[in-house]
Structures are given as C-alpha cells and as structure tokens.
Amino acid sequence: MSEQSLVSDFKQAMQELAASVNVVTSRHDGSRNGLTATAVCSLSTEPAAMLVCIHKDVQALAEIRASGYFCINVLSADQQNVSDVFAGRSGARGEQRFLEAGDWSPSQSGAPMLDDALASVVCELKEMNQSGTHHICIGHVREVRLNQGASPLIYAQQQYGTLTDLPEAERAA
Amino acid sequence: MSEQSLVSDFKQAMQELAASVNVVTSRHDGSRNGLTATAVCSLSTEPAAMLVCIHKDVQALAEIRASGYFCINVLSADQQNVSDVFAGRSGARGEQRFLEAGDWSPSQSGAPMLDDALASVVCELKEMNQSGTHHICIGHVREVRLNQGASPLIYAQQQYGTLTDLPEAERAA
Numbered sequence: 193m194s195e196q197s198l199v200s201d202f203k204q205a206m207q208e209l210a211a212s213v214n215v216v217t218s219r220h221d222g223s224r225n226g227l228t229a230t231a232v233c234s235l236s237t238e239p240a241a242m243l244v245c246i247h248k249d250v251q252a253l254a255e256i257r258a259s260g261y262f263c264i265n266v267l268s269a270d271q272q273n274v275s276d277v278f279a280g281r282s283g284a285r286g287e288q289r290f291l292e293a294g295d296w297s298p299s300q301s302g303a304p305m306l307d308d309a310l311a312s313v314v315c316e317l318k319e320m321n322q323s324g325t326h327h328i329c330i331g332h333v334r335e336v337r338l339n340q341g342a343s344p345l346i347y348a349q350q351q352y353g354t355l356t357d358l359p360e361a362e363r364a365a
Numbered sequence: 366m367s368e369q370s371l372v373s374d375f376k377q378a379m380q381e382l383a384a385s386v387n388v389v390t391s392r393h394d395g396s397r398n399g400l401t402a403t404a405v406c407s408l409s410t411e412p413a414a415m416l417v418c419i420h421k422d423v424q425a426l427a428e429i430r431a432s433g434y435f436c437i438n439v440l441s442a443d444q445q446n447v448s449d450v451f452a453g454r455s456g457a458r459g460e461q462r463f464l465e466a467g468d469w470s471p472s473q474s475g476a477p478m479l480d481d482a483l484a485s486v487v488c489e490l491k492e493m494n495q496s497g498t499h500h501i502c503i504g505h506v507r508e509v510r511l512n513q514g515a516s517p518l519i520y521a522q523q524q525y526g527t528l529t530d531l532p533e534a535e536r537a538a
Contacts, residue, residue: 201509202413205484208439209407210385210517210528231406234382235418236497240375243501245408245416266381270535311378323492323503324409328416330496336374340522344383348517348528355383355521356529362443 210348213267215278215294215309216244218252219302220259224290225252226304228279230347231326232264240333242315245326251286253320253327260317262331263303266310268342269354274306275345299335310344312337383521386440388451388467388482389417391425392475393432397463398425399477401452403520404499405437413506415488418499424459426493426500433490435504436476439483441515442527447479448518472508483517485510 217226231245242264246253256262267275277284277293284292295307305312315331322328343354390399404418415437419426429435440448450457450466457465468480478485488504495501516527 198506198509199410199413201511202486202506203410204511204513205439205486205509206407208385208483208511208513208517209405210383210519212381212383212521231408232382233404233406233416233418234379235404235501236499237372237376239497240372241497243406243418243496245406266378269531272531272535310381313375313378319496321494323416324414325411326409328408328501333371333375336371336378338374338377338381340377340381344381344521345531346383346519346528348385349513352531353528354531354535355519355526358442358445358518358525358527362445362527 213345217304225255261301265306267345386518390477398428400425434474438479440518
C-alpha cells in the first residue's frame with residue numbers, strides 16, 4: 193500500500209470514529225480563545241486528568257500554553273451552532289466567537305465555561321508534547337461543572353448527530 | 366471543592382463524553398490479546414498516527430509493548446457482544462476472548478483485525494508514556510482496513526447506543 197493511499201484510508205477510518213464534540217477554551221491577558229475539538233480523552237483518575245490533541249498551527253494552542261489552563265466543554269445536542277462557530281465556520285475569530293455563540297461564564301482559572309454544556313472540565317496544563325502535526329495537551333482537573341440530562345452532540349461520518357438506543361435486534365442477550 | 370468530590374464529579378463528567386467503542390488487539394509469541402477501549406483519538410496526519418489510553422494494570426498493555434504493534438478495531442452497532450467480551454464481562458481472558466466473540470484475521474503485523482469492524486487501523490508502537498493511572502500509547506499507522514456503511518457502536522452515559530440525526534429543532538440554520 194502506498195504512503196498516499198495509506199493516509200487517505202486513515203483519514204476515512206477516522207471519519208468512522210464517533211466522538212463527542214467539545215469546545216476547548218482558554219483565557220490569557222484578558223482575551224478569550226477557543227476551538228472545536230473531538231480528539232479529547234479521559235486519561236487518568238489518580239490524578240484526575242484529560243488530554244486533547246490540537247493541531248500545531250491553531251492559535252488557541254499558544255494561548256493555552258501561555259495561560260496554563262484550558263477548559264473542555266462537552267457540547268449537548270442543541271449546541272451545534274457553538275461547535276460551528278468555534279470550528280471557524282462563521283468566520284469569527286478570538287473573542288468574537290464568544291459573542292456570537294453560547295453563554296459563557298469564567299471559571300476560577302479564567303478559562304471560559306459554557307453555560308448548559310453537558311460538562312465543563314477545567315484543567316491545569318501539565319504537559320504539551322508534539323507528535324507529528326498535533327500537540328497532545330495533558331491537564332490535571334481543577335474544576336468541574338455538570339449539567340447532566342441532555343443528549344450529547346456527536347460528530348461521526350462527516351455529520352452531526354446524537355445518541356440513540358441500539359435497535360432491539362442489535363442488543364446483546 | 367474537596368479532592369474527593371472533584372474526582373467524583375470528574376468521573377460523572379467523563380460519562381457524558383460519548384465515544385466510539387473500540388477493541389484494541391495485539392499478538393505476541395503466538396498469543397492474541399485485546400481490550401475494549403473508548404479513550405482512542407486520531408493524533409496526527411503527517412505521519413498518520415493514533416493514540417489510545419490504557420490502564421497501567423491491564424495485561425494487554427504489556428503485550429502491546431512486547432509486540433510493538435496494536436490494532437484499533439472501531440466497532441459497529443451490531444458488535445456489542447465483542448465489546449462486552451473484551452471488556453471482561455464474559456469472564457473470558459486472552460485467547461479465549463477471540464474464540465468467544467467476533468471473526469478475526471491477522472494483519473501483516475500479526476495484530477488481529479476484526480472482520481466487519483467499521484475500520485481496523487494497525488499501528489506500530491512509537492511511544493508509551495505513563496500519566497497517572499494510564500499509559501498513552503502512540504502508534505504510527507501501518508495498515509488500514511475499511512468497511513464503511515454501518516452505524517457505529519457508541520458508549521455514553523453508561524449505556525451503549527448508536528448515532529442518529531439531530532432532531533430538526535436542534536439543527537443549526
């Protein structure tokens with residue numbers, strides 16, 4: 193298999209990998225930044241830690257490094273517009289994105305928390321390791337806000353969706 | 366907020382984080398191993414790379430390190446039984462799991478590929494970094510098998526599900 197077709201197949205495979213949509217935010221020198229990210233994982237329970245993979249050329253990455261904190265806001269199914277704005281689809285940048293979509297309140301660290309997100313998890317940045325085109329940002333959890341009960345916003349197969357029960361025929365006995 | 370309630374809230378927040386269910390496999394010294402994992406991310410496109418977070422006490426972790434390869438099999442909605450068996454719910458261990466659930470074929474590296482998985486991505490292990498209770502396993506993609514068209518198996522809010530369209534009212538204009 194050629195390198196080119198391997199990468200093409202890899203990208204297609206990654207479109208099959210369903211994930212919650214998150215907006216990862218930070219605040220540095222009074223200005224707020226954020227980006228939409230699906231490459232977000234729970235990492236450790238002792239200490240409580242998460243990771244997010246962010247492309248090396250994204251402006252918000254520098255802001256996260258400078259501020260030392262980031263907040264992972266897990267979006268609910270009715271927050272697609274927030275995802276779109278922070279993915280750059282509206283053309284807004286930086287602070288303007290926060291004015292265009294969502295209602296926001298500051299965490300103790302300053303990193304913006306999205307009102308009505310399914311969960312907002314503020315992390316203190318502990319490591320930022322480059323691996324190819326992306327950095328792995330590892331943070332220890334400092335603050336959590338929960339707002340359970342809503343459905344998640346999920347991205348997979350190049351479209352938004354949400355969670356539904358398995359069809360009866362596909363449930364294990 | 367006490368450390369204890371922070372960790373409790375963190376665990377609840379992570380239940381809100383929806384993700385595809387994967388079975389991560391390896392083969393070493395003729396024996397096959399695998400585990401169910403949701404903490405799986407696309408990491409880089411140049412080179413094509415993925416990561417998976419695995420608890421430090423899991424047997425399959427040692428096997429991945431020893432073999433130098435792992436395969437991430439992205440499950441489809443009708444493969445819940447494969448997820449259950451590789452999460453240990455049937456009581457089967459090691460090789461027995463492969464006999465109990467799924468049809469498997471070897472990749473070039475030896476790591477088992479699950480027939481009819483949405484995607485199977487074989488990675489060469491490049492780094493394994495411990496962070497708290499888990500290791501981050503980073504692998505460069507060597508082989509991809511696609512089987513698109515089915516629905517994904519998703520785990521969130523402590524239950525299995527699959528992807529469905531957003532309700533009309535929740536779609537952005």
